[in-house]
Amino acid sequence: MTDHPTGATSVLDRLAAHRLVPVVVIDDAQDADALGAALVAGGLPVAEVTFRTPAAADAIRVLRARGDVLVGAGTVLTAAQVDQAVAAGADYVVSPGTSRAVVERCAEHGVLALPGAVTATEVQAALELGVTTVKFFPAGASGGAAAVAALAAPFGGVRFVPTGGIGPADLADYLALPAVAAVGGSWMVPRDLVRAGGTAAVRTLVADAVTLATSLRP
């Protein structure tokens, strides 16, 4: 399956082709279909649904059922949550840190794991688990794009998905780095807007982010 004009097919290639990952905190799974429609209409059929609310698994299920959104599970802290995320149809799993249990359970399921790492030690630990793309989280609080560039120097084979404390004004610095596969953020899909059914506003935020990211392509 591909959802990008580049024809990218692997989950990681699809994420890299879109260059943006909307990080979703959803309170009611009934909002998920309209959110999916807004993402697709905005030109960014990608969603990382965080396991920060009880609605996460059901929202992932709804988005997956659409068939037109690349759906990830975020804030996955345990192997049991990996099982829940995969059962709901998540295409990939994201966690704030690097957990052997989470990464290994993802491998058992055959789904992409994007564990969090912001130091050389954490990146090296992820590499030892067979991971070559990490979520650089919390990006804003950990030195931002300069820190990603510094890590990319010794870890030439690693790609990063900076997330956390990132807004539109930060995109240029991150997307200029070849080591950055994509940039994640909740600014595209604010929780209160999703909860209020503000899908038109979400569509505009998403479309603006896509326009900006596209303008920054090398």
Ligand SMILES: O=C(O)C(=O)C[C@H](O)[C@H](O)COP(=O)(O)O
């Ligand atoms: O634990 C996880 O995997 C997370 O859910 C972390 C989130 O991706 C960030 O907290 C999003 O950061 P903002 O874009 O600043 O809202």
